[in-house]
Amino acid sequence: MDSLITAAARALAAGDPFGALNRIALRDDAPALALRGIAMAQLGDLVRAKALMRSAARAFGSKEAVARARCVVAEAEIALVSRDLGWPAKALDAARATLEAHGDHVNAAHARYLEVRRLLLIGHLDEAERKLAECDPAHLPPASRAARELLVAGIAMRRLRTKAARTALARAAREAREAGIPALSSEIESASLVLNTPSARLMTRGEERLLLLEEVEVLLASKALVVDACRHVVRDARTVIPLARRPILFALARALGEAWPGDVSRDALVARVFRAKHADESHRARLRVEVGRLRAMLGALADVSATKRGFALVPHRAREVVVLLRPVEEKHAAVLAFLADGESWSSSALALALGTSQRTVQRTLDLLAVEGKVQSFGHGRARRWMTPPVPGFATTLLLPAPLSGY
Template sequence: MDSLITAAARALAAGDPLGALNRVALREDAPALALRGIAMAQLGDFDRAKILVRRAARAFSPKEAVARARCIVAEAEIALVSRDLGWRVKALDAARATLEAHGDHVNAAHARYLEIRRLLLIGRLDEAERFLAELDPTQVPPASTAAHELIVAGLAMRRLRTKEARAALARAERAALQARIPALKGEVESAFHLLNTPAARLIARGEERPLLLEDVEALQTSKAFVVDACRHVVRDANTFVSLARRPVLFALARALAEAWPADVPRATLIARAFRGKHADESHRARLRVEMGRLRAVLKKLAGVNATKQGFALTPRSAREVVVLARPVEEQHGAVLAFLTDGESWSSSALALALGASQRTVQRALDELSAAGKVQWFGRGRARRWMTPPMPGFTTTLLLPAPLPSD
């Protein structure tokens, strides 16, 4: 490399994209195109960055396999940051193998970290953990070490292991300080913020209060009877019942838990479960059927007893009944959970992360946009959706991650 390319590369490694552009902005050779693309990505112009990196990959000769592989890795990183999660995973894996074969272990590890971060975003935690276990954070530069620890913290938060998450973030903070990259330090600070803001609400005996992630973790190991409205499950210290695919039963269980130890009138239960404004005999007959089903599902956890006015919940062994609810409950809460990270998402990436059809996600985005809760920019395939982060709340519990006992 010539001196300008070397200086530009060092500026980018230090998080100085303008300094890099000052050296290579007018050059059209392959190394300069690649560095310009990375600089534009650091400045937030992801569409331009993607074009430049692809041009650089084509400009390198077939004999320059390592340089081409690095361009593929850079394009994948741009896609990740711009929340375009439908990139060519096989191409990234092939680029990683090329880098590894040519002795570029640092960039090969970086490629693997990108793949793991994508898996983390779309909720495939087991795969992410398996790939992460193959990497040694002591054999990479401080910036990669910080990325490693951020992934460890992200996994721990989604698994509700807050002590492990805090320890990982402390290590990430030290590595980010060594790397001297402001954006990396900001990412660590944002992750710390998630641990120090309310992650859910606790509803018990007609009152509610916010919970930090540590409080949610403690609740999961307590002896209370918990109706978890974040995951649609019911549990106590020994038994776990999923009602994720039985929304009517879950609505009834939640209504009974919120009113405990009092009973719930039949008209209220009908309104909650069937959305009926006026209860008639058919509604009451259906309520009796659904209550029988709920009684059978919860027989190991609690009794569901008829009262003069309605129904009441009687836990078998727990002394307390609580509801764990999302910090803010929205019809399209899962979509908002991803958008409130402050990044811009494509509808296709959201569909991939949520495991839903793109048309379903698009309808949700249109409704949220009409309500003024999200905004978009760009046209066609370049359209991206985003919303400012919701003040005072973390959306960790809204993301598609199983509980430890799932």
């Protein structure tokens, strides 16, 4: 490798894309194309970066297996940053195996971390944790160790283990300082801010207040009965009852939880749950059926007791009933929570992360665009959606249960 290529590679490793481009911008050989692709990715021109990486992979040819594998890893990272979650994971796995077989353990570890980041985005926490444990960071450079600690912190935050998350972020910050890469330090600082911004709202006895992630962790370990509108479950410290697939039952539980220790009238429940302006006998009969189902579902935690005017929630073990809400209520909160990370997403990637159809996601995005809450750029398969994050709120950490892997 000639001196200009070596100097450009060192500049990129130090987070200096302009310094790299100054050395190889006019060259079209395979190593230069690859480095130019990485530089363009660091500068945010992901479309150009992707094209350059593919050109580099073709230019290296079949005999340069390691170089081609590195190009595949770089392309996978570009796809991840642009939230193209449908990018073929098998290609990344094959590239990682090639790099490991040829002794390039640093880039093989980077490929593994990209795979874990993708799993983290789509909520597969158990698999992400397992794959992360397969990589030994002992002999990796500081930048790689910092990236690993960021992943450890991300998993811990989504599992509501704030102490472990803070410890991992502190280790990541130390490694980033040793690596001397400003962009990496900035990413760690942004991740740390999540722990110091409100992640949810608590409603109890008619009053509301914002909670940090650490306070949410304490709440879920307390003796309270929690109606969790972030994950659509009802739980105490020992038992979790999922209601994400039973929206009517959860709406009933939430209404009763918000009214506790009082009750809710039958007409109010009909209006809230069934969206009926006037309750008739058919609505009341249906309400009795749904209350019976809720009573059966919550049997281990609470009873739904009939009162003169309606129904009330009566916990068995808990001393108090509270409702945990997202910091900002929004009909399409799950889509906005993913877009709140500030990155651009394709509708197919959102559909994959949400576990729903692409057409449903596209309709939601079109509605949000009309309301001015999201914006798109590009056309066809290159179309991407984004929105600035909600100021002061860490919305992505409290997604519904199927999304967060809870």
